[in-house]
Amino acid sequence: MNALQMVIADGMTITRRNALKIKRTPDQLGAVIILPIVFVLLFAYVFGSMIDIPGMSYQEYMIPGIFVQSVIMGAQITGYTLALDLRKGIFDRFRTLPMSPSAVLIGQTTSDVLMNVTGVVVMTLVGLGIGWRIHSAPHEAVLGFVALLLFAYAFSWVTAAVALALRTPEVFNNVATIVSLPLVFLSNAYVDSARLPGPLKALAEWNPVSTIIQAERELFGNTIPGKSVPGAWPLQHAVAASLLWSVLILVVFVPLATRLYKRSVSR
């Protein structure tokens, strides 16, 4: 068995293990399904009654933001699960086996994509139920979902690296909340970033979360036809920039998380 075959075979074994774990802990899957429903309903009706986006319905404007917020929350399962496993000593078993060292992280992030797919399907259905519509061509819509899941996958690697550096599930949870809330809310998810005051506007426009949300809006056709998007370069070229972000995150965080995994289990 060569190195690549081993990564694939072992990655599949770990993915299968995680899938079994998800099946046996329905509360996790429940969170992935129920949280987005709560988000959609809460934001659509609470924020939707206060915030006015000229030219389009708030539901249309908001759903892509909720998609991205949900996958960011969902990606944290990766980090949390790894921190739990690290505490329980199962990695000691893995490390004494002649398996590929990157397979553990590949298996974990892959099984979390499956969770995110479930979450996205649920949100799409709920979104359609409250009046959100896809106005773009089918191939654009497909690219929209692919870009969303790719971003989720990349973000899983970020949370993996953070969790392996912090090592404890509780600390990870706190840090993840403190970081992800501003990341989501200092963006164009629920408000028009162009209308934010000076420094906040700059932050929101360069926030990668804004870029991916803008890309989703364009790919699903949730924009006002003919109206150009104000803002920084990444918002002007949102689709390309969001794919670039995802690739860049993977290039940095895959090797980083792998190194942290090797280090964190060899104490």
Place this chain on the structure above:
Amino acid sequence: MPPAIVAEGLVKKYGDVVALDGMDLSVPAGTVFGLLGPNGSGKTTTVRILTTLLKPDAGRATVAGFDVVADAHRLRSRIGASGQYAAVDDHLTGAENLEMVGRLYHLGTRRSKERARELLERFDLTTAADRPVKGYSGGMRRRLDLAGALVAGPPVLFLDEPTTGLDPRARAALWDVIAELVAGGTTLLLTTQYMEEADRLAHRIAVVDHGRVIALGTADELKDQVGGDRIELTMASPADLETARRALAPLAVGDLRTDTTAMRVTVPVTNGAASLTTALTGLAAEHVTVRDAGLRRPTLDDVFLTLTGREATEKIKEHSR
């Protein structure tokens, strides 16, 4: 045949803490070697280095002919390891846990399933095979973890405190399993805090303290060094303690210990049962009333006290601070 495990001058430091300070070991193939030492003496660190989990700061080690650092990956298919804390997956069933390990040894799906069933049967886990491990008892988890170490039928096996935390029945059951296992010719390195366990399972024992070997030999050789059996006599009144000491001194083969609060005298002796009779007769002649009398095998504390002049249990307190 070359030794299955060789360690030369292993050193490992954690900041200021010297976990290993020149650990030397040599374990002939097909034998059971016991690493006996108190909490914090470096047993786990040694096992973690020998099973490729940790790199030593200095020194070198080979297992089954492979260097533990340079040949780590190839070595991993030759060893089985069961750590101090059972490394099993709570949400998976016993069978799924073992199948996963088989797949990660690259045995293939069919062979992994077969092997899992074989091992579950051998470790008396067949009825629990398809239940999630979450509901297993401590003893069942340890057996499953041990089974995990055996999936690939490795020639060299490492067990780190396999029975710590088990009740006496589960411990005896695990001892039987281990004894059966090594009868098949596997080389085993086992760590323990219990002299009795090392005595029962190991051909040779290394006593470790502060990250190095301070005594080496068979169980009998070590016990002879500490004076073999002990008799313990509890007096009825503190006033008799000094008289008892004087009367018992001729029987002692090492230092006689007196515990004033418990009103107890402990005497290391060579011939246990005969010495106990002599002691009781002697004390009766001195009109000393004995409330309790007993014969005891040497404990790790005794070995330790003799070798270092310190109590092993004192060290445990020292480390938990």
